Amino acid sequence: MTELRKAIVILDGSFDIEYKYKREILNKFSTIENLGEFAKASSEYLSSKIENFNEKSYVKEFTDKKYLELCQLYNKKGIIAITEVDDNYPSEYKQISLNPICLYAKGNIKLLNAKNKFSIVGSRKTTPAILKITEDFSKMLADNGVVIVTGVAGGGDLSAVKGAISSGNIICILASGFDNAYREYSREYIKAVEKSGLIISEHRPSVISMPYFYPIRNRLIAGLGKGVLITSGSYKSGTRYTYDFALEYGKDVFAFPYNIGVSSGEICNEIIKNGGYLVTEVEDIITVCNFEAQKKVEINLSDREKVVLQSIKDGNYSVDDLILQTGLKIFELLPVLTTLEIKKLIVKNGSEYSSITN
Amino acid sequence: MLAKVKSYALLGLEGFLVDVECDVCNGIPSFDIVGLPDASVKESKERVRSAIKNSGKKFPNGKITINLAPADVKKQGSYLDLAVAVGILKASGVNMSEDVCNFVLIGELSLDGSLRGVQGVLPLIISAKNSGYTKFIIPKENAVEAGFISGVDVYALESLNQAVSLLSLEKEFCKVESTSDIKSVQKSFDVDMAYVKGQALAKRAIEVAVAGGHNVLFVGPPGAGKTMLAKCIPTIMPDMSFEEALETTKIHSVAGVLRNEDGIVSTRPFMTPHHTASQIAIVGGGQNAMPGIISLAHNGVLYLDEMPEYPRSVLESLRQPLEDRVITVTRTKASVQYPASFMLVASSNPCPCGNLNSKNGECKCTLSQIQKYKSKISGPLLDRIDLQISVDGVEYSDLISDKKEESSEAVKRRVNIARNIQRARFDCDNISYNAEMSEKHIKKYCALSSDCEEIIKTAFTELNLSARARSRIIKVARTIADLELSENIMPHHVLEAVNYRSNLTL
Numbered sequence: 001m002t003e004l005r006k007a008i009v010i011l012d013g014s015f016d017i018e019y020k021y022k023r024e025i026l027n028k029f030s031t032i033e034n035l036g037e038f039a040k041a042s043s044e045y046l047s048s049k050i051e052n053f054n055e056k057s058y059v060k061e062f063t064d065k066k067y068l069e070l071c072q073l074y075n076k077k078g079i080i081a082i083t084e085v086d087d088n089y090p091s092e093y094k095q096i097s098l099n100p101i102c103l104y105a106k107g108n109i110k111l112l113n114a115k116n117k118f119s120i121v122g123s124r125k126t127t128p129a130i131l132k133i134t135e136d137f138s139k140m141l142a143d144n145g146v147v148i149v150t151g152v153a154g155g156g157d158l159s160a161v162k163g164a165i166s167s168g169n170i171i172c173i174l175a176s177g178f179d180n181a182y183r184e185y186s187r188e189y190i191k192a193v194e195k196s197g198l199i200i201s202e203h204r205p206s207v208i209s210m211p212y213f214y215p216i217r218n219r220l221i222a223g224l225g226k227g228v229l230i231t232s233g234s235y236k237s238g239t240r241y242t243y244d245f246a247l248e249y250g251k252d253v254f255a256f257p258y259n260i261g262v263s264s265g266e267i268c269n270e271i272i273k274n275g276g277y278l279v280t281e282v283e284d285i286i287t288v289c290n291f292e293a294q295k296k297v298e299i300n301l302s303d304r305e306k307v308v309l310q311s312i313k314d315g316n317y318s319v320d321d322l323i324l325q326t327g328l329k330i331f332e333l334l335p336v337l338t339t340l341e342i343k344k345l346i347v348k349n350g351s352e353y354s355s356i357t358n
Numbered sequence: 359m360l361a362k363v364k365s366y367a368l369l370g371l372e373g374f375l376v377d378v379e380c381d382v383c384n385g386i387p388s389f390d391i392v393g394l395p396d397a398s399v400k401e402s403k404e405r406v407r408s409a410i411k412n413s414g415k416k417f418p419n420g421k422i423t424i425n426l427a428p429a430d431v432k433k434q435g436s437y438l439d440l441a442v443a444v445g446i447l448k449a450s451g452v453n454m455s456e457d458v459c460n461f462v463l464i465g466e467l468s469l470d471g472s473l474r475g476v477q478g479v480l481p482l483i484i485s486a487k488n489s490g491y492t493k494f495i496i497p498k499e500n501a502v503e504a505g506f507i508s509g510v511d512v513y514a515l516e517s518l519n520q521a522v523s524l525l526s527l528e529k530e531f532c533k534v535e536s537t538s539d540i541k542s543v544q545k546s547f548d549v550d551m552a553y554v555k556g557q558a559l560a561k562r563a564i565e566v567a568v569a570g571g572h573n574v575l576f577v578g579p580p581g582a583g584k585t586m587l588a589k590c591i592p593t594i595m596p597d598m599s600f601e602e603a604l605e606t607t608k609i610h611s612v613a614g615v616l617r618n619e620d621g622i623v624s625t626r627p628f629m630t631p632h633h634t635a636s637q638i639a640i641v642g643g644g645q646n647a648m649p650g651i652i653s654l655a656h657n658g659v660l661y662l663d664e665m666p667e668y669p670r671s672v673l674e675s676l677r678q679p680l681e682d683r684v685i686t687v688t689r690t691k692a693s694v695q696y697p698a699s700f701m702l703v704a705s706s707n708p709c710p711c712g713n714l715n716s717k718n719g720e721c722k723c724t725l726s727q728i729q730k731y732k733s734k735i736s737g738p739l740l741d742r743i744d745l746q747i748s749v750d751g752v753e754y755s756d757l758i759s760d761k762k763e764e765s766s767e768a769v770k771r772r773v774n775i776a777r778n779i780q781r782a783r784f785d786c787d788n789i790s791y792n793a794e795m796s797e798k799h800i801k802k803y804c805a806l807s808s809d810c811e812e813i814i815k816t817a818f819t820e821l822n823l824s825a826r827a828r829s830r831i832i833k834v835a836r837t838i839a840d841l842e843l844s845e846n847i848m849p850h851h852v853l854e855a856v857n858y859r860s861n862l863t864l
Contacts, residue, residue, distance in 0.1 A: 323558050331562065335849070341821065344820065351748035
């Protein structure tokens with residue numbers, strides 16, 4: 001437990017300070033070793049930036065006692081705080097500028113660090129056909145180990161949640177603190193994701209949502225997945241922000257194609273025009289983002305199978321070659337070869353074997 | 359006067375009793391044989407007449423009628439000569455003991471009265487013995503053959519005179535000694551597994567195939583060693599049991615290919631029909647309903663080198679015997695069943711030029727040529743071949759290496775043990791090896807654990823196997839388990855068995 005972590009938790013949990021200031025403080029004072037000094041230094045900085053800043057009441061908060069209080073509070077609500085200096089802070093966020101300082105999470109934390117994550121967003125005004133397709137895609141990806149990242153709006157986001165909920169590979173990002181989540185969205189919906197998936201927010205629990213929270217929340221959605229699928233959106237839709245962020249972060253952007261004149265498809269067609277990927281089937285996403293690799297690693301191989309597979313890695317080998325290489329007897333080698341063939345890891349060409357490379 | 363003597367005739371492999379009735383009475387001299395004799399039997403008249411005269415005996419001057427009973431069954435072959443001659447002599451008054459009617463007389467007569475060897479003596483005697491006849495007179499040439507039957511008194515004589523002397527109790531002759539020792543007649547081979555370098559997969563496949571009596575197909579480019587591997591198969595085949603040797607000898611005897619010096623087929627037959635052999639030659643038939651090459655290969659190996667080169671009709675006609683292990687040869691007057699339980703070994707190129715998938719050459723065939731070549735061996739025939747493997751040439755360095763390879767003797771030992779297990783297993787059933795198991799036997803002797811079932815199920819879906827393949831895989835797995843001396847079939851046995859059919863290698 002570093003002092004810095006405690007400082008961040010207190011800084012983010014106790015005050016209503018603008019993000020830009022908090023960001024500056026952390027950039028400047030991250031090397032400070034104890035709470036008191038951190039409090040003093042940051043207080044000086046803040047009073048120079050903010051009018052009528054009450055240094056005394058600010059510095060007072062930075063104690064171990066306050067830290068423990070906050071931890072207990074979060075605990076009671078079932079929330080876990082993850083600061084940017086913690087080990088389980090998602091590496092994807094480390095790459096983006098203006099990264100969240102502290103995340104508040106409820107549910108299966110492990111999902112945050114899953115290898116394959118993919119974002120899906122859509123506007124509330126999505127056609128039913130697209131809603132169904134989105135749900136199917138989400139399910140296909142999630143069932144294969146890809147964690148879906150989405151917001152909490154109705155429409156496209158909700159379809160993504162519906163598809164992924166059965167496998168539990170779903171992360172929803174709120175645009176408010178946890179205390180106020182239920183006000184805006186259906187209680188069952190949120191509870192379901194809390195139970196099987198993960199909900200996160202960059203705002204402390206008591207924060208109420210403001211309009212401008214939505215666009216900035218979208219940066220978190222765009223930043224967490226390997227790529228973003230934008231299912232729908234008119235020119236004015238908030239999904240535009242997600243698109244812009246995705247471009248900025250260098251993520252692959254995918255969109256469904258729409259007919260001319262369908263308003264909910266305007267952004268999608270624009271994305272495609274500008275070089276985004278046109279999606280008609282799940283494979284389009286899987287291939288571009290290279291999601292298959294995840295599945296292969298999960299196949300369990302016995303030691304013998306590994307040895308044999310290793311010997312076939314590059315080139316074509318006959319049974320005689322393999323016996324020489326592995327030292328196995330013929331009746332030990334043959335069952336292994338059959339198993340690897342069944343698992344679709346090797347293929348037979350005439351009398352020789354070669355491996356199926358990814 | 360009327361005289362009755364006994365002889366035996368063959369229908370297929372089974373003999374049936376022929377009562378030779380001879381009537382000599384006064385009247386215009388004539389000599390007739392009735393009872394549906396075929397051409398060779400009808401010709402006996404001349405042979406018998408000369409033989410009797412040249413033996414210094416008197417040929418009766420009167421009306422001679424010979425009836426071969428039962429009168430509605432066709433008689434063929436020349437072995438009735440002796441019985442007819444003896445019958446005539448007895449009917450014309452030559453003194454013979456009462457015992458004559460207990461003898462079965464078999465033999466062809468030459469014009470000077472000497473007894474000539476005939477084919478089919480072994481099955482004749484076996485059939486007669488089964489019907490209760492124990493005394494025989496046969497030609498000396500067939501003596502060795504007859505020696506392999508126990509519990510009978512066989513006199514192997516050289517002439518008509520000797521036969522008459524014996525039957526009138528004038529002289530004593532020794533009986534043929536019976537033996538069941540077939541080892542002394544076994545040949546040595548000029549190939550051995552130790553001379554084949556590398557090819558571990560092919561050698562393993564041969565071992566499994568021979569151990570369980572399964573059929574094998576080798577696919578590979580020319581020069582890969584397919585024929586050499588096939589020729590090694592007899593060297594590791596387990597020694598024939600006496601019963602098997604008798605069975606096989608019967609067939610060879612009937613077909614007239616038995617070597618008289620050996621008298622018995624003691625090493626497993628290895629038959630290689632030529633591509634131009636007719637369907638009848640291969641499967642059996644002809645006017646006399648003779649056994650074909652597949653029956654000559656009974657208890658042995660039928661090797662089809664370059665299988666696609668055989669006419670499609672010939673290959674198709676193999677399907678039934680492969681399944682039923684017998685072949686029924688139907689002719690207008692007779693329907694004969696011959697056993698045809700053989701191990702089928704076939705070789706083939708993967709394509710007309712032979713170089714498809716080979717590491718040593720480029721295939722120059724067009725796709726349609728390859729398709730046409732493949733289609734010569736139909737799916738159902740391929741499904742009856744339990745083990746299909748690809749062979750390719752070995753590297754030159756491997757060829758000249760002096761790495762020690764296992765000898766045929768060592769492999770044969772393992773094969774023998776596995777075969778003995780099968781013999782014990784099928785003691786109460788009428789089959790000898792795993793390849794012969796029917797669905798009933800599989801249910802009884804090849805129980806599979808759920809692991810094994812799971813593997814077969816996955817292999818089916820992932821590797822596109824046919825339904826017929828299932829029982830074949832289980833049978834091969836049973837053999838692999840036997841080779842490992844394992845009571846139960848384990849998953850790795852099944853996996854290895856699947857390996858031998860996962861690709862349509864052709």
